[in-house]
Amino acid sequence: MPNSAIIPVPELVAGSVTTTGFRSPLRTSIAMKSVHNAELDESVIDWPVHMQRALDIACNVIAANPNPRVGCVITNNNTVVAEGWHIAAGHPHAEAMALENAQAAAEGGIAFVSLEPCNHQGRTGPCSEALIEAGVSTVVIAMGDPNPKVSGQGVRRLEEAGIEVFQLKDFERPAREINPGFITRHQKGRPFVRMKLAMSMDGRTALSNGESKWITGPSARADVQKLRAASSAIITGIGTVLADDPRLNVRVEEMDLSEAQLISNEESLKRQPLKVILDSNLKTPDSARVLQGGRTIIFTNHAEPSNQFAVANDVEVYNCSNGTGPHASGVELHSVLESLAVEFECNDVLLEAGPTLCGSFLKACLVDELVLYIAPKLLGSDAKALLELTGIESMDETLDFDISELYQIGEDIKVVLRPQ
Numbered sequence: 194m195p196n197s198a199i200i201p202v203p204e205l206v207a208g209s210v211t212t213t214g215f216r217s218p219l220r221t222s223i224a225m226k227s228v229h230n231a232e233l234d235e236s237v238i239d240w241p242v243h244m245q246r247a248l249d250i251a252c253n254v255i256a257a258n259p260n261p262r263v264g265c266v267i268t269n270n271n272t273v274v275a276e277g278w279h280i281a282a283g284h285p286h287a288e289a290m291a292l293e294n295a296q297a298a299a300e301g302g303i304a305f306v307s308l309e310p311c312n313h314q315g316r317t318g319p320c321s322e323a324l325i326e327a328g329v330s331t332v333v334i335a336m337g338d339p340n341p342k343v344s345g346q347g348v349r350r351l352e353e354a355g356i357e358v359f360q361l362k363d364f365e366r367p368a369r370e371i372n373p374g375f376i377t378r379h380q381k382g383r384p385f386v387r388m389k390l391a392m393s394m395d396g397r398t399a400l401s402n403g404e405s406k407w408i409t410g411p412s413a414r415a416d417v418q419k420l421r422a423a424s425s426a427i428i429t430g431i432g433t434v435l436a437d438d439p440r441l442n443v444r445v446e447e448m449d450l451s452e453a454q455l456i457s458n459e460e461s462l463k464r465q466p467l468k469v470i471l472d473s474n475l476k477t478p479d480s481a482r483v484l485q486g487g488r489t490i491i492f493t494n495h496a497e498p499s500n501q502f503a504v505a506n507d508v509e510v511y512n513c514s515n516g517t518g519p520h521a522s523g524v525e526l527h528s529v530l531e532s533l534a535v536e537f538e539c540n541d542v543l544l545e546a547g548p549t550l551c552g553s554f555l556k557a558c559l560v561d562e563l564v565l566y567i568a569p570k571l572l573g574s575d576a577k578a579l580l581e582l583t584g585i586e587s588m589d590e591t592l593d594f595d596i597s598e599l600y601q602i603g604e605d606i607k608v609v610l611r612p613q
């Protein structure tokens with residue numbers, strides 16, 4: 194017996210959903226229906242396939258910052274008639290691209306979208322209106338808009354126009370996974386913080402004389418370039434600027450992308466992430482490579498950041514003072530992240546710093562994901578430790594993580610961890 198695609202709603206006339214669309218006479222008085230794959234009727238058994246495809250094509254781009262990555266598939270009479278995805282900010286949304294590709298074939302069809310269609314005028318028009326004008330009968334989404342101020346408005350507008358809207362519940366988690374930064378920014382008012390660290394098997398990052406290039410091999414370093422490209426900003430500390438003189442830019446030629454990836458990311462890769470230095474005392478040298486090319490922001494502890502320094506170096510300097518408490522030496526990390534979210538619309542930020550700043554972020558519980566590259570080397574116990582993290586005195590106080598990915602990359606190991 195096929196299951197009903199409609200979860201029980203008291204006023205709703207029971208019935209199954211078909212790919213040509215089912216309209217309840219009570220449609221306007223009920224909210225969007227959330228269904229699990231196991232509840233789908235045989236006639237709509239292909240819905241998960243189309244939603245999975247919408248998620249897959251959303252990932253054609255490494256990032257669409259400050260926008261989310263979104264994919265859309267339009268079907269009609271059980272046939273895929275068009276696809277679209279958001280290639281970069283300022284370009285058409287996924288729904289608009291798919292509708293453009295579908296033309297008249299969208300009428301009466303079903304739009305599968307990985308995120309609730311927007312209902313506001315941004316850089317482009319509202320997608321809800323475009324779907325209504327195109328005459329689709331049904332919209333299936335994977336997740337609602339994470340912005341609490343607009344969440345549900347796209348669905349409401351579609352329903353007011355008589356379009357049936359469903360959420361495929363089992364796709365909510367994977368849909369959230371492709372846009373962690375966009376979701377964190379809207380829900381927590383700060384970016385998603387991804388901390389990258391490269392270390393030896395014995396958890397060391399540099400020899401005692403400071404030499405650290407290169408602990409990991411070329412494949413791991415190419416992967417770090419992809420992490421940079423996926424980020425709105427790269428954060429480092431003055432210690433790393435002085436020790437390594439990094440450029441902190443995305444170098445496409447080092448990313449090891451396929452021809453297809455290069456083509457689909459042509460627009461998104463035109464955008465370099467912001468370079469962010471946490472430097473309490475403005476010790477960044479004028480000659481630092483990080484100041485050359487691309488937008489650089491320095492957060493300092495100076496009561497009045499020196500404009501002269503900023504003008505001379507074409508960088509923006511902001512005060513994020515830590516006050517006068519016991520940890521007043523560094524800049525205030527919560528304020529830095531809030532500023533990056535609010536003023537600079539940063540979704541994901543990549544923390545590429547040394548043991549001091551990485552330790553501070555961990556102590557402040559501001560790390561959402563840890564990406565660890567482990568080289569099959571031993572640097573010995575006089576080499577430098579991974580983190581400045583003291584004061585853990587019992588097993589109850591350890592920082593615990595879940596492993597979400599673990600695989601070999603070139604000659605190294607990559608582990609992705611999330612705090613428990």
Ligand SMILES: NC(=O)c1ccc[n+]([C@@H]2O[C@H](COP(=O)([O-])OP(=O)(O)OC[C@H]3O[C@@H](n4cnc5c(N)ncnc54)[C@H](OP(=O)(O)O)[C@@H]3O)[C@@H](O)[C@H]2O)c1
Pocket residue numbers: 389390391392398399403405429430431432433434436437471472473474476522523524525526545546547548549550551553554
């Ligand atoms: N293995 C890796 O993946 C990796 C990655 C990057 C760097 N490194 C290595 O790390 C070494 C440098 O480490 P590091 O610890 O000296 O440098 P760091 O962590 O990059 O920077 C530390 C500095 O940031 C400033 N800072 C500002 N606000 C802070 C806050 N709230 N908390 C903590 N620090 C804050 C402090 O200087 P002020 O007080 O003067 O502002 C602090 O001394 C280098 O040898 C480099 O090669 C390794």
